[in-house]
Each structure stands twice: as structure tokens, then as C-alpha cells.
Amino acid sequence: MTETQEGAGAAADxxxxxxxxxxELDGVVKEYLAxxxxxxxxxxxxxxxxxxxxxxxxxxxxxxxxxxxxxxAGFEEPTRGxxxxxxxxxxxxxxxxxxxxxxxxxxxxxxxMNVWENVAFGLKRRKxxxxxxxxxxxxxxxxxxxxxxxxxxxxxxxxxxxxxxALARALVNRPRAxxxxxxxxxxxxxxxQAMQIELKRIQREVGITFVYVTHDQSEALxxxxxxxxxxxxxxxxxxxxxxxxxxxxxxxxxxxxGTSNLLRGTVDRVESGCAVLRVGxxxxxxxxxxxxxxxxxxxxxxxxxKITISTEEPAGGxxxxxGTVSEVVYLGLYNSYAVSLADGAEVTVFQxxxxxxxxxxxxxxxxxxxxQPQHSYAIGS
Amino acid sequence: xxRLTPYLLVLPGGLWLxxxxxxxxxxxxxxxxxxxxxxxxxxxxFNVGVYGExxxxxxxxxxxxASYGLAATAVSLLLAYPVAYWIAFRGGxxxxxxxxxxxxxxxxxxxxxxxxxxxxxxxxxxxxxxLKSAGLLPGDFHVLQTTAAVIGGLVxxxxxxMILPIYVALERVDPRTVEAARDLYASxxxxxxxxxxxxxLPGVFAGVLMTFVPMTADYVNxxxxxxxxxxxxGNIIQTEYLVNNDYPTAAALSFTLMAAMLVGIFxxxxxxxxxxxxxxxxx
Ligand SMILES: Nc1ncnc2c1ncn2[C@@H]1O[C@H](COP(=O)(O)OP(=O)(O)OP(=O)(O)O)[C@@H](O)[C@H]1O
Ligand SMILES: [Mg+2]
Numbered sequence: 001m002t003e004t005q006e007g008a009g010a011a012a013d014x015x016x017x018x019x020x021x022x023x024e025l026d027g028v029v030k031e032y033l034a035x036x037x038x039x040x041x042x043x044x045x046x047x048x049x050x051x052x053x054x055x056x057x058x059x060x061x062x063x064x065x066x067x068x069x070x071x072x073a074g075f076e077e078p079t080r081g082x083x084x085x086x087x088x089x090x091x092x093x094x095x096x097x098x099x100x101x102x103x104x105x106x107x108x109x110x111x112x113m114n115v116w117e118n119v120a121f122g123l124k125r126r127k128x129x130x131x132x133x134x135x136x137x138x139x140x141x142x143x144x145x146x147x148x149x150x151x152x153x154x155x156x157x158x159x160x161x162x163x164x165x166a167l168a169r170a171l172v173n174r175p176r177a178x179x180x181x182x183x184x185x186x187x188x189x190x191x192x193q194a195m196q197i198e199l200k201r202i203q204r205e206v207g208i209t210f211v212y213v214t215h216d217q218s219e220a221l222x223x224x225x226x227x228x229x230x231x232x233x234x235x236x237x238x239x240x241x242x243x244x245x246x247x248x249x250x251x252x253x254x255x256x257x258g259t260s261n262l263l264r265g266t267v268d269r270v271e272s273g274c275a276v277l278r279v280g281x282x283x284x285x286x287x288x289x290x291x292x293x294x295x296x297x298x299x300x301x302x303x304x305x306k307i308t309i310s311t312e313e314p315a316g317g318x319x320x321x322x323g324t325v326s327e328v329v330y331l332g333l334y335n336s337y338a339v340s341l342a343d344g345a346e347v348t349v350f351q352x353x354x355x356x357x358x359x360x361x362x363x364x365x366x367x368x369x370x371x372q373p374q375h376s377y378a379i380g381s
Numbered sequence: 382x383x384r385l386t387p388y389l390l391v392l393p394g395g396l397w398l399x400x401x402x403x404x405x406x407x408x409x410x411x412x413x414x415x416x417x418x419x420x421x422x423x424x425x426x427f428n429v430g431v432y433g434e435x436x437x438x439x440x441x442x443x444x445x446x447a448s449y450g451l452a453a454t455a456v457s458l459l460l461a462y463p464v465a466y467w468i469a470f471r472g473g474x475x476x477x478x479x480x481x482x483x484x485x486x487x488x489x490x491x492x493x494x495x496x497x498x499x500x501x502x503x504x505x506x507x508x509x510x511x512l513k514s515a516g517l518l519p520g521d522f523h524v525l526q527t528t529a530a531v532i533g534g535l536v537x538x539x540x541x542x543m544i545l546p547i548y549v550a551l552e553r554v555d556p557r558t559v560e561a562a563r564d565l566y567a568s569x570x571x572x573x574x575x576x577x578x579x580x581x582l583p584g585v586f587a588g589v590l591m592t593f594v595p596m597t598a599d600y601v602n603x604x605x606x607x608x609x610x611x612x613x614x615g616n617i618i619q620t621e622y623l624v625n626n627d628y629p630t631a632a633a634l635s636f637t638l639m640a641a642m643l644v645g646i647f648x649x650x651x652x653x654x655x656x657x658x659x660x661x662x663x664x
Contacts, residue, residue, distance in 0.1 A: 073564060074563075074564075075560055075563075075564075094563070095560070095563045095564045096563050096564070096565075096566045096567060096568060097566075101564055101565065102560075102561070102564045104557050104560075104561060106555070106557055108555060108557035108558045108560065108561040109558070109561075110558055110561070110562070110576060111558070111580070112579050112580055121562070121565050121567075121575075122565035122566055125565060125566035125567050125571065126566050169561075169565065170564075170565075173565065173566075
């Protein structure tokens with residue numbers, strides 16, 4: 001290993017030139033042969049991750065997140081496409097000669113080595129002088145709050161501690177990018193939340209690129225700078241957390257991230273850049289996005305917490321639909337209503353529990369649902 | 382009652398061991414110091430001198446047994462490790478089939494298998510005769526009655542005892558740890574020597590014990606595949622017991638062999654105890 005690969009972020013960017021991205025995948029496809037059949041685990045992924053970014057790959061089980069990650073780390077070679085790290089094509093470079101490190105879902109700590117030896121492993125392989133190894137391992141163990149546990153074996157530690165050893169073992173090498181494959185998957189909720197904050201803090205402190213794999217949407221939303229939502233080997237949407245949540249690009253993303261309502265209707269007319277949809281007999285929904293023609297059938301999404309429930313007809317200028325309350329669930333902070341529309345569609349509404357709440361609809365009530373036009377987006381099929 | 386449970390659980394196995402191991406040993410120890418012959422009977426005379434006699438008389442055979450045992454263990458290890466490795470890491474869905482193949486020879490009696498090797502390797506047998514008539518081997522070339530034949534037979538007969546424990550140890554190595562090592566800048570070779578090899582050492586340790594002990598005490602291979610020059614201590618014991626009916630000598634030989642083996646094993650375990658080896662590997 002050359003010294004130039006040490007030290008994160010110090011890419012020799014010419015002033016003015018666009019910075020070299022940390023990771024680039026270009027049309028990456030991975031096929032496996034399983035029982036004589038070709039299985040496409042990744043079906044053409046193209047993405048660019050900037051230096052220092054906290055980037056998440058989010059998607060349901062089996063969508064190809066781990067496979068994508070393993071191609072970045074070098075454990076799998078793409079069937080097609082290229083992988084570039086910091087501008088260098090590494091498509092067929094083995095993992096020990098890539099300047100990224102991986103934190104495994106199962107931690108994969110070395111069971112015959114103690115904490116100190118686990119963390120020092122990478123530095124020793126790179127022939128770092130022993131004085132420096134001692135210093136860096138010590139510092140790293142301090143960051144992950146494991147000072148004093150150096151002599152413990154992995155099996156003598158709790159899941160959370162093992163997780164931190166795995167993190168330290170990768171970070172101590174100061175890789176230019178850290179790949180984390182569901183690193184918090186095995187932890188209980190409380191520890192998970194604590195570690196999320198911890199990870200975020202560490203990332204800010206060391207300032208390196210994090211690529212984070214998870215199938216937990218709230219984890220991805222709270223931690224990431226950008227998220228790629230994957231489904232069936234492809235990226236469905238790549239955007240910041242806010243945009244992913246507020247403006248899902250596809251029905252899949254809308255359904256996968258949080259609770260979302262999907263309303264189908266026909267475009268009635270286009271009014272000052274807004275498509276006005278007819279939904280059922282009395283409903284009108286305004287969708288700001290895209291160029292739509294009258295008569296076109298489209299679908300729009302709206303999040304449950306954006307909807308106001310009331311017994312009176314709302315003012316014009318809002319999206320509004322009529323329905324009947326079919327279910328009320330008290331959830332502490334808020335009530336969840338299920339409202340059936342005339343066309344059979346069911347809409348979920350979250351309404352905060354204010355003390356003076358006047359909008360307490362009961363089961364069986366006929367209600368109006370309304371929301372601001374900017375909260376519904378037309379989505380691709 | 383709760384506190385007694387563990388002891389009660391040990392009881393059946395413990396009794397079994399006590400009866401079928403300790404009793405014969407005491408019996409054998411007592412026989413070894415008796416004097417007399419089969420016709421007139423043996424009487425206990427506490428003749429400890431017999432131990433000195435057997436050591437002096439059969440020292441060569443003791444040493445030969447030890448060196449055959451060591452050589453055969455070494456060859457077994459070299460052959461078994463790659464096989465076990467291959468089954469554990471490359472066996473895929475057919476692992477159990479390969480393991481069954483390893484065990485398949487055990488479905489045939491030990492002696493029968495060894496005898497069939499004798500037929501195969503005979504001077505004018507299936508293997509050598511065609512080669513000799515084709516002029517590929519000199520006419521007086523022979524395999525039987527050589528050290529190589531005995532060691533070869535030992536390796537053949539005990540190889541599965543080396544493969545299985547190594548396989549079990551390798552099977553438990555998480556392939557992700559190997560990937561983690563590669564990710565942390567270890568070469569293929571480095572990942573093997575620092576992760577796979579140390580983690581498989583308990584299996585190697587067990588395999589060596591499970592093959593070295595029976596190989597050293599073996600007499601079937603030397604009797605069937607070897608010649609007069611290949612006599613092992615097991616053959617001497619067998620002759621003293623069944624041919625010469627000199628029970629005290631045979632018992633003293635058996636006891637000496639066992640004692641030597643126990644000392645050897647303890648020394649081996651101390652020097653190479655799995656913990657020590659793992660410590661060393663982590664460095
Ligand atoms: N070695 C392999 N051989 C055959 N098929 C594989 C192999 N590895 C992965 N696959 C298949 O590729 C697809 C993607 O797998 P991958 O492990 O990348 O999913 P994932 O998104 O990480 O899922 P999870 O959230 O469950 O970890 C799956 O359908 C899986 O069955
Ligand atoms: Mg996965």
C-alpha cells in the first residue's frame with residue numbers, strides 16, 4: 001500500500017475542476033448462476049457518491065443491496081459495468097488493494113484475536129510502524145468507547161460492543177470510504193438508536209464517505225445525506241431524505257417509505273400549472289407536478305399526516321375528497337383514521353391529539369379530507 | 382437434587398469407563414508382574430524386572446512404531462487438510478455426499494481392506510504385473526514388505542480420522558471472516574495463514590491424536606503389508622499373547638506402550654495446546 005492512499009479527503013483536485021467522486025458505479029450488473037439458472041441480483045445500477053457523503057442504500061430484502069456493496073468492496077466482480085473509486089477503475093482489483101473498508105452485517109470479527117488484535121489487523125498488514133499502530137488503535141478504541149476492553153475476545157462482548165469493534169477495525173485504517181452493511185441489524189431498538197447517533201457523530205468527526213446499507217427506512221431518513229431506494233436490482237429513486245419522503249418518484253417508493261396514500265383519478269383540466277383531478281363524484285385533487293393533459297388517468301400520493309379531517313366542506317384551493325370513517329385507532333400521540341372513499345379506495349389519515357381537538361370523527365361519520373396542493377405529487381406508474 | 386443432577390448424568394458413562402477401562406488395566410498391571418507359564422499357571426511375584434527386559438529386548442520395535450506413527454501422521458495431515466478444506470469451502474450443496482465418500486471404506490472391514498491392498502500391490506498382482514511386463518518397472522521391483530507399504534497402509538486406513546476433525550473445524554470458520562481479512566489488506570495467503578489455519582488448529586490437534594495413537598499401536602498393516610524388517614510393537618504384543626502365550630511379557634509391553642503414549646500426548650498437548658497455538662497465531 002502506498003502512503004498516498006492514506007489520509008481521507010486529500011484528493012489532489014485541481015482548483016476549479018469538479019471534485020472527484022468517492023465512488024462511481026456505471027451500469028453495474030451482477031448475475032449469479034443458481035441451480036443452472038441465471039439470476040440477476042443487480043440489474044444495472046449507476047450512481048455517484050461524493051467525497052464525505054453519508055449515502056444510504058435502502059430497499060426490501062433481496063433487492064440487491066449487499067450484492068452492490070460487495071462489488072464496491074471487491075468481493076464480487078460485476079458481470080457488466082465498471083466500479084470506480086476516487087476516479088480509478090477498480091472493477092477487477094482485489095479487496096486488499098482497494099482503499100475502502102467494510103463493516104459486515106454479522107461483524108465477522110476474528111474470534112481467535114482479542115479486541116486490540118482485531119483492530120490492529122489492517123494496520124499490521126499495511127506494515128505501519130508498531131508505535132503508530134499502538135497510538136492509532138488506542139485513539140480508535142477511545143472513539144468507540146472501548147478503552148479498557150482491549151484484551152477481551154469477541155465472544156466475551158455484547159452485540160453492541162462487537163459492533164463497535166467491527167467499526168473500529170475498519171475505521172482505524174482511515175479508509176477513504178467506509179461500507180456498512182446493515183451494521184445495526186442485530187441490535188435492539190434502544191441500542192440501535194444510540195448507535196445511529198454514534199455513527200453519525202463518528203462520520204462527522206472523521207469526515208469520510210459512508211455507504212450505508214439498510215432496510216430500515218427511518219434509519220436511512222434520519223442519517224443520510226442522500227438515499228438510493230432500490231427494488232428488484234434497480235434504483236427506483238436517488239435523492240435526499242426529504243425529497244424521498246415528500247416526493248416519492250414511484251408507487252414503490254411511496255409505499256416503501258412510511259405510510260402513503262395513493263389516489264387514482266382522471267385529469268379534469270389544467271389550471272395555472274396545476275392538474276385538477278377528479279376523484280370520485282365530489283373529489284378534486286390538485287397535483288403540481290409534470291405536464292398533464294385533460295382526460296389522462298394518473299395517480300398521486302399524499303402522506304397521512306398532511307391530511308386534515310373535518311365534517312365541513314373545506315375551502316376552495318385545497319385538495320378535497322369525501323369518504324366515510326371506517327376505523328379509528330388511538331395511537332397516543334395521534335389518531336389514525338381509515339377513511340373509505342366512494343370508489344372503494346382507502347385513505348389513512350394521522351391527526352394529532354390536541355386537547356381542544358374539534359375534529360374528532362367517529363366511526364361511520366361522513367367526512368371531508370383536505371390538504372394543500374403542494375403535498376400531493378403525481379407519480380410514475 | 383439440582384446440585385446432584387450433573388453427577389447423576391455423568392454416572393452411566395462414568396461407570397462404563399470405570400468397568401471397561403480401569404478394570405482391565407488393573408488386571409493387566411497385575412498380570413505383567415506375574416511369573417509362570419500356561420501349562421503350570423501364573424503366580425503373582427511382583428516381578429517388576431520384566432519391564433526392563435521388554436524395553437531392552439524390543440526397544441527397536443518401540444522406536445520403529447513411534448517413527449512409523451509419526452511419519453504416517455505427517456503424511457495423513459498433508460493429504461487430509463486439502464481434502465477437508467475443499468469439502469468445507471468448495472463442497473457447496475454436496476458436502477454430505479463427499480463426507481460419505483470419505484467414510485465409504487469404513488463399510489468394509491479393516492482387515493479385509495488391508496488384505497485387498499496386499500492383492501493389489503503383490504509382486505505379480507493387478508498393479509505391478511502389467512507394468513513389469515510392459516517393461517516400465519524392473520522385474521525385481523516390489524512394494525510389499527517395505528516400510529513404504531506399511532506407512533501407506535496406515536495412512537490409507539486412518540485417513541478419515543484426520544479428515545473429519547479438520548473438516549469440522551474448517552466448517553465452523555465463518556467465510557465472512559476470511560473476506561474481512563482480505564478487506565483489511567491481507568493477501569489470499571495471509572488470510573489463510575492468519576485466519577483459516579489458526580481457527581482450524583483445534584481440528585488438526587484432534588486429528589493428530591486420533592490417528593497417531595491407533596497408528597502407533599497398529600499391527601494389522603505391518604503383518605499384512607510389511608515384512609520381517611517392519612515388525613511393530615503391536616505385532617510383538619500379538620505374538621507374545623497369542624503365539625508364545627507369554628502373558629506377563631505381553632502385558633508389560635502393552636503397559637509400556639500405553640505409558641509412553643500418554644507421556645507423549647501430554648507433552649504434545651502442553652506444547653501445542655490449542656489455546657497456546659491460537660495465541661501465537663493472533664500475534
Ligand atoms: N451467491 C449467490 N448466488 C445466487 N444468488 C444470489 C447470491 N447472492 C445473492 N443472490 C441473490 O441476489 C439477490 C440479491 O441479494 P442481496 O444479498 O444483494 O440482497 P439484499 O438486498 O442485501 O437483501 P437483505 O436485505 O435480505 O440482505 C437475492 O435474490 C439473492 O437470492
Ligand atoms: Mg444484505
